[in-house]
Amino acid sequence: MRKIVKKKDGIHLDRRTFLKGAALGLAGTALPLNKADASFWESFFQKHFREMNDAEIKQVLSRLEREYEEKYKKTIKVGSEKAIPGVLFGYGLDLSRCIGCRKCVYACVEENNQSKDPQIHWISVLRFKKGEKWVDLEESEKYYNPELVPEQDYFYMPVQCQQCENPPCVRACPTQATWKDPDGIVVIDYNWCIGCRYCMAACPYGARHFNWTEPGRKPEEINPQMHYLGNRPRVKGVVEKCTFCVQRTRNGRYPACVEACPVGARKFGNLLDPNSEIRYAIEHKRVFRLKEDLNTYPKFYYFFAYGV
């Protein structure tokens, strides 16, 4: 471990002032460091997640738990469950069922500790007019706001991270801060992301979101069941995205959006298991994937279960 300089009666700087000082090029000089700043340096020198051994990961997780518990005043568990061998997650969405209610959008926000002020949504529900062109999404409406859904003349298509098998965002990242885990989930190390937003330019699905400012969320709204690569709180200046609720799905649960859908439009399961729901959908329905022409090979399948 790196030695942390502590001065008992040092001037107390909050992190903001400290960052300013660092920006001024004064970092490393005789700035007095208090306890909070010690944790700042620990996270500053933290290694890339995939280069840490289990002991180092454990140390980081307990540091994060300490930090979050202090901040949110509740018991927090930050896990780092690895991908389960023999599992490749896939998602199905029945467009003939979706009624555009956005319950999935808000269930996702509750589960994944997104910022509520300003709002960050990992799922965008697009509305299209029936009979109009929709292949290029150009005629879509993201901000529809009717009294009641579904509306007579429209249909809906929720879009979130497609967990591509050939993810352009991963290739773009200059620091390897984002990668595809063995179960097919594309994750981000929020402590390694430099916030260059090249991945956002590379993503064809608008699935990546940036923390343009410090995320705003009340402590009582924090979901304490966290995963290092999933729903733990983010900081300003990093990118985040849907992880198929990695903190749930690696523990045998459904993603929050699947549970929240009131019409059962959302299917989820292991693509390698012939008896899974998702395999049933793929084998019995006519599925398609969004922007297949880009060869990103999404593991997110759209289909129409009934009707034409």
Place this chain on the structure above:
Amino acid sequence: MGSFIRNFFIALRQIFIGDRSYYLWVAFLSFFILLGFSAYLDQLNRGLITTAMRDQVSWGLFISNFTFLVGVAAAAVLLVVPAYLYNFKPIKEIVLFGELLAITAILMCILFILVDMGQPLRVWHILPFIGAMHFPASLLAWDVVVLNGYLAINSIIAFYVLYRLSIGKEYSMTVIGPLIILSIPWAVSIHTVTAFLYNGLSSRPYWNASILAPRFLASAFCSGPAIMLVLFQIIRKRSAVEIDNKAIFKIAELIAYAMAVNLFLLGAEAFKEFYSGGVDSYSIQYLYFGLHGKTSLVPWMWAASLFNVTAFFLFLFPKTRENFTTLNIGCVLIIIGVYIEKGMGLIVPGFVPDTLGEIYEYSPTTSEIVITMGIWAVGALIYTLLLKFAVPIYTGKLRFETKER
């Protein structure tokens, strides 16, 4: 060692030698630097929400300026090529000032990238060995390599030449010759890699066109030399450096050819997009005509086109090219024209409409503009200070002490 320290102070003293207008100029720049710095501190505090960038248009004015300046830096090659390969004497003598401009432009590029980063303190993550540089997969990693390499090459050449001159000796071509030859393809590479950075993204049809890299180079060969022409005239007026008219007119002629290629490539792109009219042409429609009533870039793009065409004709005819009034008008038109076309006109339409079809109209905030002006002021200050050493060494006024003397 003693002479080294003495020489350092001789060099340092140069900064303080200057007339009233020099001090006013430095004060003027410092004002904008401080203003930009305070805006940046606020951005650091509150996050990039101080800019107009959002998830839909996630790059804006900063990356636009970065792209434009990579072009300016690359254009130093336009001076190096005729000077060293064809031994065109009038240009050869002033190559040094072009290389100093390249150094300045690269430093400004690095600053524009830094202010655009969400987590600037983590910049070391991008380095090889101590960080986790994603090389060769990520084009951004390539850009880090080529830009820093270019900075190193130009710095070595410029400072070696200056050092030799400063101790009253001729520089040896066997030492820098290979570096100069290397700098030519390297200059092409920095701009090509920067073009590929956008070009390689299949998610953005507007950038994903093979014409992008050639267009980048053509427009860089217009804007970079145009800036140099203006600077040469200022240097010539303000110092004892003699710059031959022949050099200036030759560069202007080269700009005319570069602009011809640039306009041709633009025409080729416009034809393909508008005539075939597929779904991928929305971005260029947005640029030149607006989309769904959203037209914020339209007047800028038409102005840029008008400026570029006018400048082309001014530089094409020897009569207007060799008249300093029309020459300078042409330079200013090209600088503004390419700045719009290669800056906001390139970056923003890549994001409009966004990948889910949304149109978010980006227009930079005051904070972004102030930070941008601050970085330009830093660049102007760096170039001024570099000239403060280079000019007296070049004219023989400043000589360092050596042991022999």
